[in-house]
Amino acid sequence: MAKYRDLTSAAVDGSGSAESLGALVDVLLPILVDRLAATGLGEIEVERNGATVRVRSESFGAVSGAGSGAGTTRTNSATNAGGAQAGAHVASQNVVAQAGSSAAGSGPAKHAVAATAVGFLVLAKEIYIGAKVAKGAHVASVEVLGIPTEVRAPRGGIVVLLKAATGDPVEYGQEIFILESIGEVAT
Amino acid sequence: MIRRVLIANRGEIALRILRACRQLGLEAVVAYSEADADSRAVLVADEAVCIGPADAKQSYLSAPAIISAALATGCDAVHPGYGFLSENAAFAEAVAAHGLTFIGPSAPILERFHSKAATRALLAKFGLPTIPGSEGVVVDEAAALEAASRIGYPIILKASAGGGGRGMRVAHDAAELSKNFSICAQEAQAAFGDGSLYLERYLSATHHVEVQIAVDHEGTALHFGERDCSLQRRHQKLVEESPSTVLTPRVREDFLARAAKAIGAAGYQNVGTLEFLVGPDGKPYFIEINCRIQVEHPVTEVVTGVDLVALQITLAGGARMPMTQREIQPRGHAIEFRITAEDPSKNFQPQAGEISAYRSPSGPWVRFDSHLYAGYEVPPYYDSLLGKLIVWGATRAEAIARSRAALRELEIDGVETTRDFFLGLLESPAFLNGAVTTSMLDDLGTAAILAAVPRRPGEPAGQ
Numbered sequence: 028m029a030k031y032r033d034l035t036s037a038a039v040d041g042s043g044s045a046e047s048l049g050a051l052v053d054v055l056l057p058i059l060v061d062r063l064a065a066t067g068l069g070e071i072e073v074e075r076n077g078a079t080v081r082v083r084s085e086s087f088g089a090v091s092g093a094g095s096g097a098g099t100t101r102t103n104s105a106t107n108a109g110g111a112q113a114g115a116h117v118a119s120q121n122v123v124a125q126a127g128s129s130a131a132g133s134g135p136a137k138h139a140v141a142a143t144a145v146g147f148l149v150l151a152k153e154i155y156i157g158a159k160v161a162k163g164a165h166v167a168s169v170e171v172l173g174i175p176t177e178v179r180a181p182r183g184g185i186v187v188l189l190k191a192a193t194g195d196p197v198e199y200g201q202e203i204f205i206l207e208s209i210g211e212v213a214t
Numbered sequence: 215m216i217r218r219v220l221i222a223n224r225g226e227i228a229l230r231i232l233r234a235c236r237q238l239g240l241e242a243v244v245a246y247s248e249a250d251a252d253s254r255a256v257l258v259a260d261e262a263v264c265i266g267p268a269d270a271k272q273s274y275l276s277a278p279a280i281i282s283a284a285l286a287t288g289c290d291a292v293h294p295g296y297g298f299l300s301e302n303a304a305f306a307e308a309v310a311a312h313g314l315t316f317i318g319p320s321a322p323i324l325e326r327f328h329s330k331a332a333t334r335a336l337l338a339k340f341g342l343p344t345i346p347g348s349e350g351v352v353v354d355e356a357a358a359l360e361a362a363s364r365i366g367y368p369i370i371l372k373a374s375a376g377g378g379g380r381g382m383r384v385a386h387d388a389a390e391l392s393k394n395f396s397i398c399a400q401e402a403q404a405a406f407g408d409g410s411l412y413l414e415r416y417l418s419a420t421h422h423v424e425v426q427i428a429v430d431h432e433g434t435a436l437h438f439g440e441r442d443c444s445l446q447r448r449h450q451k452l453v454e455e456s457p458s459t460v461l462t463p464r465v466r467e468d469f470l471a472r473a474a475k476a477i478g479a480a481g482y483q484n485v486g487t488l489e490f491l492v493g494p495d496g497k498p499y500f501i502e503i504n505c506r507i508q509v510e511h512p513v514t515e516v517v518t519g520v521d522l523v524a525l526q527i528t529l530a531g532g533a534r535m536p537m538t539q540r541e542i543q544p545r546g547h548a549i550e551f552r553i554t555a556e557d558p559s560k561n562f563q564p565q566a567g568e569i570s571a572y573r574s575p576s577g578p579w580v581r582f583d584s585h586l587y588a589g590y591e592v593p594p595y596y597d598s599l600l601g602k603l604i605v606w607g608a609t610r611a612e613a614i615a616r617s618r619a620a621l622r623e624l625e626i627d628g629v630e631t632t633r634d635f636f637l638g639l640l641e642s643p644a645f646l647n648g649a650v651t652t653s654m655l656d657d658l659g660t661a662a663i664l665a666a667v668p669r670r671p672g673e674p675a676g677q
Contacts, residue, residue, distance in 0.1 A: 145265045146282040171282045172312070196286030198264040199279070200248060 138184060139202040144169040144176040148197045150189075150204075158186045160206060167203055184208035216291040216315055216531040220245055220263075220284040221255070223295025224274065226585045226601055227509075228255035231293050234523035243287045245280055247273035249593040254585040263287050268595045274298045277305045281312050291315035291530065297597070300506040303328060317530040319484045319505050327482065330502050331374045331412040337488075337500055340476035343469075345491060345499040347414030355395045361413055362391055370416040371395065373402030373409075381405055382449075384416050417499075421460045421492035422446065422652055424504075425473040426514045428485045428525055430535040435478025437470045438514045438522070439544040443489075444650045445639075447562065452655070453636070454510035455549040456517050459610065459648030460492055469498045474539070477503075485511075485526045509552065512583060512604045516548040547610040549617055553584075555598040557630035558660055565629040566594035575623035579606035579616060582624070592629055600631060610648065614640055622670070638663040 072081040142148065146169045154166050162183040168175035184206030191203045218241040221231045228244055232255055235242035244259040249268035256262040263283045266273035273279060275298055284292050292309050294300040300318060307321035319327070327333045331350045338344045348361040351374055362369045362385070371394055373381030381402040385391035395411070403409035426438040442458035443451045457466070473488050486505050490498035511522045520542065528536065555565040572588045584601025592600070605620050607613030621637050639645055642663065644654055655663075 144282070145263060145279055146286055171278050172285075174278070198283070198286070199266045199273075200264050 135207045136184075137187070138182050138206045138208065139190075140166055140178065140180055140204050140206060142167075142169050142191075142197040142199060142201045142203055143178050144171045145199045146171040146176070146197065148191050148193060148195045148203065149175065150191075150193045154186055154189070154204065156186055156189065160184055160186060169197060178203065180206065182206065182208060216240060216317075216527060218243065218287075218289045219291045219293050219317070219527070220280070220287065220289040220314075221259075221293050221295070222265075222274065222280045222283075223293070223298060223300075224250050224253060224255070224585075224596060225599060226583050227295040227507075228253070229258070229585050230583055231295060231523055232259060234521060234527060237521070238524055238527060240527070243283075243289055245274075245283050247595075249595050252591065254587055254590070261287060268593065270298065270595065277302075277308050280305075281308055281314065284309075284314055285312060289314065291317055291527075293317040293527070294506070296506050296509055301328075301504070315530055317484075317527055318507075319482065319486065323481065323483055324505055326480075327503050327505055329374050330372065330376070331410075333503055334412075334500065336480050337476045337503075340479040341472050342476045342488075342500040343472075343497065345414045345417065345493070345501065348412045351410040351412050355392060358391060358395050358411070358413060359388055362388065365413070365415050368416040369413045371398045371411050371413050373398070373406055374412055375406035375408035375410070376402060414501075417491050417493050420444075420494075420652055421458065421650070422489065423458045423461065423492055423498055424487045424489045424508075425470055426485070426487055426508075426511065426522065427474055427477050427482075428522075428529060428535070429478050429482050430529050431483055431532060432534060433478050433481070434535040435474045435482070436535060436537070436539050436542060437474040438518050438520060438542055440466065440470060441510055441513050442650065443510065444652050445645075445654060446652050447655050451510065452552055452632070453549065453639070453650075454513050455547065455610070455613075456513045457544065457547065458492075459650065460496065461498070462496065465497055473500075484529050485522055509599070509602065510550050512581060512602060513548045513550045514544075516579075516581065516604055516606045517544040517546060518542050519545075546606055546608045547613045548604060548606045549610075549613050550605075551603045551617065551621065551636045552599060552632070553601045553603060553624065553626070553636075554632050555592050555600050555629045556632055558632055558635040558664060560630075561660075562632075564594075564598045565631075566592045567629050568592075569626060570628035571625060572627070573623070573625040574601075575603065575620040577616075577620065577623075580620045581605070582620075586626065600626065600629075614646065634667045635660070635663060637668065638666040641666040641668065 149168045149170060151166050160166060160180045160183060162180055164180045165177055166180050167178040169178060186204055187207045188205040191197055197203065219235050220243050221228050222245045224246060232242050232244065242259060244255045244262040245265045246253060246256050246262055247266055247268050248264060250256060265279040265283045266276055277299060280292065292314055299305040301324055303321045303324035306316040306318065306324055309316040310321060334344050335350055346365045352358040352361055368384055368386045369391065371383045371385065381398065383394040383398045385394050399409040399411055402411060421442060421444045423440045423442050425440050427435060429435040439456055440458050441454050441456045443454045445453040477488060485507055486503055487508050488500060489502050489504065490500050492498050507523060507526055515522055556562040557565060569586055569588055569590045569592065572586050574582045574584060581604040582601055586600055603620055603624065605613050605617045607616050618640050621633055624633055642658060644658065
């Protein structure tokens with residue numbers, strides 16, 4: 028994922044309180060949203076005064092009514108300042124504020140992409156942490172006796188965790204990587 | 215040398231093979247479908263690998279999935295168990311082509327013994343008595359009528375590629391044969407993809423006996439005595455025992471020795487079973503071969519003391535026969551009951567569901583080969599075998615008495631089973647007298663057998 032550490036207009040003191048973190052998000056949000064749209068990246072993370080703000084684009088497979096239109100960018104932020112508890116608190120506040128319908132405390136929706144056969148894994152070049160994956164994209168193959176079996180993304184999202192690498196033996200149904208789709212609210 | 219075995223089967227036989235591997239000091243990996251993720255073999259295995267969804271065609275019957283799983287988990291051998299791909303020559307060939315050992319007869323041998331008509335002709339050449347029949351496949355109705363007039367009626371039409379009792383029709387005269395020939399050919403084509411038929415003299419109310427054999431790669435062939443599998447329902451075996459009650463000592467000795475000699479001479483390898491029908495003259499006539507370990511193999515293990523699955527793996531690894539015929543001395547009497555998730559009172563309708571309570575029988579000379587545990591969910595996708603109760607006694611009467619106690623000890627709640635059916639059967643004078651024939655269950659009737667189940671103390675009548 029791309030990191031921007033030099034956003035000059037993001038001036039907050041970072042004392043770690045929920046209020047100041049909220050202020051940090053308010054300042055950063057418009058900048059990050061613009062940057063996200065300009066770069067076409069799936070996700071941008073900013074560290075500022077010990078706090079982290081992550082903004083993620085969800086321009087495909089959206090199911091929530093919170094946003095509309097092709098250019099809409101949904102945002103969520105995970106902040107981390109002064110300890111995990113404070114971070115989690117702010118994050119959940121922000122989810123409520125931005126998504127509008129998600130229950131407090133619930134994180135972004137995660138989806139595993141699973142192997143469709145037993146054999147040896149070949150990950151697509153486009154699959155790395157932070158990569159944006161469209162629903163139905165060819166994300167990997169499982170070589171069954173030398174013959175590739177396609178693995179396609181069941182939903183769109185951002186790759187947040189790789190659980191297997193090219194060359195690894197995988198079984199049917201084994202999780203290959205995890206996608207996070209922020210805009211999709213679990214219904 | 216085999217070091218690591220992929221077990222490509224499920225249920226009790228997966229567990230049985232796993233135990234044999236452990237006893238031999240081999241590593242074992244259990245291949246399973248999504249529906250079997252909670253099976254006991256998977257839970258107790260050192261390693262297990264999911265090979266596909268519940269549909270057997272995409273898992274236990276998928277050669278690419280199984281071989282790929284073997285390669286992905288570093289196995290050097292594949293045990294196919296029984297059923298599924300166990301006698302599939304193309305599968306055995308593919309396994310070997312990927313540098314893996316197929317635990318069973320090699321592909322060319324499976325190919326040679328694939329056709330029933332050809333196998334019968336081959337083994338007849340090496341001295342096995344066969345039921346008078348057509349010389350191989352009958353090409354058309356005219357050839358069938360010609361062969362039938364030579365053999366004598368009644369005759370039975372059989373699919374050359376058939377098995378499990380399917381693709382068979384009896385004809386008592388030429389008119390009936392004419393009527394049945396094309397129907398039977400079409401059925402065989404539909405069921406087995408091969409419409410070729412052969413015919414043989416039909417023997418009614420007979421005994422079904424089989425010989426367990428094993429052959430090493432040098433052609434040393436041994437027999438391990440016979441099993442009587444006469445007690446069948448719709449050509450499916452329910453009870454097997456050893457020794458058979460119908461063979462005289464002289465006949466038994468002769469047919470066992472001939473079986474071992476013929477199968478060795480015919481170039482068979484690994485373990486196998488030769489099936490025979492006993493004619494009205496009291497003599498066994500060869501009908502077909504099973505090129506695999508069979509469901510009822512424990513009956514032979516219990517009377518001979520030989521671990522047949524371990525022997526099978528050992529022979530597949532290229533070892534010479536580790537014993538001589540003289541060392542195999544069957545002792546006493548063993549009976550096996552196939553406990554299935556079927557409701558005898560509803561025409562043996564298969565059951566599925568959670569096993570809410572389970573207690574297995576035990577005690578001296580009682581063996582229960584089963585993959586059950588309390589909380590296990592019997593999946594609806596596969597066969598309904600829950601376990602095999604094998605009981606030994608010094609005599610048949612002792613084995614039967616011990617079987618009654620063991621069946622009573624067995625408790626399976628949550629699905630209907632065939633346990634009570636067997637308790638009723640053990641009250642039948644026909645069974646107790648040893649007059650077990652292939653038509654006995656039809657003659658007795660399921661209702662009468664179930665009505666004969668003795669009431670347990672404290673149990674309300676009619677239960």
